[in-house]
Amino acid sequence: MSLHSESMVENAPDIVTIENVSKTFTIRKDNSLKERVVTLGRRGRVHQESFQALKDVSFNIPAGTTIGLMGPNGSGKSTLLKVIGGIIDPSAGEVRRRGRLAALLELGAGFHPDLSGRDNVYLNAAILGLSRAETDAEFDSIVAFSEIGDFIDTQVKFYSSGMYVRLAFAVAVHTDPDLLLVDEVLAVGDEAFQRKCMDKIRQFQKEGRTIVLVSHSAAQVMEVCDQGVVLSHGEVMFIGSAAEATKVQREILEGRRNEVAEESAGLEHEAAPAAATITKIAVQGATGEHNDTVERGGEVTIEIHVTCDVALDHWNSSVSVDTPNGQQVFGTGTRRNATSHGPTSAGETILRYKLPELNLAGGQYFINAEVSDGDGAPLDALWQGAMFFVPMEFRQTGTVYTEAVISEG
Amino acid sequence: MISVTSNPAWFGGFWRSVRSIVAHRQLLGLLVRRDIKSRYKDSVLGLLWTLINPIVQLIVYWAVMGQILGAARGIEDFGIYIFAGLTIFGLFSEALSGATSSIVANSGLVKKVYVPREVFPLATLGSSMFTFAVQLVVLFGACIVLGSAPFTPALIWFLPSVVLIVIYVAALGMFMSALNVYLRDVQYLTQIFLMLSLWASPIVYGWTMVLDVFQRFHVPAWLLEVYTNNPVTLAVLGFHKAFWVAGPADQYPSGLGLRMFIACVAGLVLLWIGQRVFARLQGNFAQEL
Numbered sequence: 001m002s003l004h005s006e007s008m009v010e011n012a013p014d015i016v017t018i019e020n021v022s023k024t025f026t027i028r029k030d031n032s033l034k035e036r037v038v039t040l041g042r043r044g045r046v047h048q049e050s051f052q053a054l055k056d057v058s059f060n061i062p063a064g065t066t067i068g069l070m071g072p073n074g075s076g077k078s079t080l081l082k083v084i085g086g087i088i089d090p091s092a093g094e095v096r097r098r099g100r101l102a103a104l105l106e107l108g109a110g111f112h113p114d115l116s117g118r119d120n121v122y123l124n125a126a127i128l129g130l131s132r133a134e135t136d137a138e139f140d141s142i143v144a145f146s147e148i149g150d151f152i153d154t155q156v157k158f159y160s161s162g163m164y165v166r167l168a169f170a171v172a173v174h175t176d177p178d179l180l181l182v183d184e185v186l187a188v189g190d191e192a193f194q195r196k197c198m199d200k201i202r203q204f205q206k207e208g209r210t211i212v213l214v215s216h217s218a219a220q221v222m223e224v225c226d227q228g229v230v231l232s233h234g235e236v237m238f239i240g241s242a243a244e245a246t247k248v249q250r251e252i253l254e255g256r257r258n259e260v261a262e263e264s265a266g267l268e269h270e271a272a273p274a275a276a277t278i279t280k281i282a283v284q285g286a287t288g289e290h291n292d293t294v295e296r297g298g299e300v301t302i303e304i305h306v307t308c309d310v311a312l313d314h315w316n317s318s319v320s321v322d323t324p325n326g327q328q329v330f331g332t333g334t335r336r337n338a339t340s341h342g343p344t345s346a347g348e349t350i351l352r353y354k355l356p357e358l359n360l361a362g363g364q365y366f367i368n369a370e371v372s373d374g375d376g377a378p379l380d381a382l383w384q385g386a387m388f389f390v391p392m393e394f395r396q397t398g399t400v401y402t403e404a405v406i407s408e409g
Numbered sequence: 410m411i412s413v414t415s416n417p418a419w420f421g422g423f424w425r426s427v428r429s430i431v432a433h434r435q436l437l438g439l440l441v442r443r444d445i446k447s448r449y450k451d452s453v454l455g456l457l458w459t460l461i462n463p464i465v466q467l468i469v470y471w472a473v474m475g476q477i478l479g480a481a482r483g484i485e486d487f488g489i490y491i492f493a494g495l496t497i498f499g500l501f502s503e504a505l506s507g508a509t510s511s512i513v514a515n516s517g518l519v520k521k522v523y524v525p526r527e528v529f530p531l532a533t534l535g536s537s538m539f540t541f542a543v544q545l546v547v548l549f550g551a552c553i554v555l556g557s558a559p560f561t562p563a564l565i566w567f568l569p570s571v572v573l574i575v576i577y578v579a580a581l582g583m584f585m586s587a588l589n590v591y592l593r594d595v596q597y598l599t600q601i602f603l604m605l606s607l608w609a610s611p612i613v614y615g616w617t618m619v620l621d622v623f624q625r626f627h628v629p630a631w632l633l634e635v636y637t638n639n640p641v642t643l644a645v646l647g648f649h650k651a652f653w654v655a656g657p658a659d660q661y662p663s664g665l666g667l668r669m670f671i672a673c674v675a676g677l678v679l680l681w682i683g684q685r686v687f688a689r690l691q692g693n694f695a696q697e698l
Contacts, residue, residue: 109520
């Protein structure tokens, strides 16, 4: 399999080839001599546990592409990045690459706290493969980028964590790499600095460098990557465009979320001897294969199934819509609208919230619902009780949909 | 395209590793400077500490071994004799114990960045060479003050002694540092090994004393050869030749030069084996640390 971006030259040479790479970690439960002697031989093997972090992974990375490596926690993203970077040897298979590599697995990994910023710049640059003359030439630019200023001759241990990270990133991006491996390090620093990092990444893209980015943020992958690779349990689940990859990633996450929810469901629901219980949330108006796709600007009705144990004559409900990051995009309720439910007899009842013209941008959304008594004291809540997708749209990012009209003059 | 995977081949792989280390020589230099700069940072006496330790050792051995236990009888200029031996042994001891723990000490780097990992034990060897150089200056000073300046043709013996120690420290250091990642007992084992090698070489007593004892108890001759031909003994004897001007010729075994040459060749073979073992073990460093 090979990743070829449409925007790039079709026959760009591969900068990395990954062939049937597997990695098995052996986890020993004991490591003292006594325990090793006691569990010597065949019984010793019982005390070993192996864990397969990567299973037969193969793909090529053409030069000049930016690839987002996605997958849930523990899916082998970082291991694959380390294998590409030569930090871990694969158990089977081979990785070949060309050109200069800079791995940003951890910013400032080589910093020594007792040395000055200046010494650390030279040391870290040498670790990343820059010669002394090259570092001399880039030094002023590194200091300027990091915004460290006069502190460059202070010992690094007196730096604030922000200064530390800025200096480390400044060195890393000045190493002139052909291939840049980035492992979620961009999630540090204040907003202004993050923006600067993203600008630098875009500049790298323009210069035709190859970037492999590990990220949990679908938005970030959508924004910078042209290709996406999704891993799950060490296997490649999907290779293709970044937009489709984020969708696959979400489906995997959704599957996992349901498993966890089912496991803990019993515990949570027994603990609440509520007068009213939310049994189910349903989305009416969705279409698609799994009946979970909502068109942009479409009308949606959220149905909240509530079982009342006793008759209630005065009660409230509320509903909200979240992104997978937990960012609320919409919320309303009876109390906000100065109304209430009831009187209601014991038994099942269905509350309906109609949302006409739901102008949400592409992505996944979760629905939460809560019921409370007449004074607003909560009776029951169901978090992420239902989920729906809005189809991805390349033309825009964010959570709100609007048809932009671009003109000039 | 080059393979990212480390090359475990017994032949060929060695030269690839050597080339890769040579390509990273500037990094090696910076790591040595980092070690030296950070070692005595924020201490008032700073570099003086590199001298205080061997000087105290010298005084203790001179007083206890030389005067109280009487080892100084039959050895002229016993102070210089001890100091010469301690200086070269100090290089061996400091470099080997530093190299053994070097990979674990640099785990932050080993886990996150790819550099040829051999640079870490080699960098400790480099910074130990610096300490050694400072002590060498003091040794020269002491020799001159005590009235027997070592500016004789025999001073050339200093060179093969240092070469011998450097080869063996590089070989053993690589082997031990790789092993220490998997079994941390190795660093404690190294301390025991160093203590034994201090007493298994003629530093605080004379080589002829060993000869006498071996003859008195009819110890087989090959055991004396083993004792004499261990690289630390050879290096110490070489240092005595260079700096201990008062020493008589019968204090040394015959054919010291040839013995040193053979030990050097054996050391180079050991270095090759050590590097190959290191190359095989290093693939899993990042997950074991």
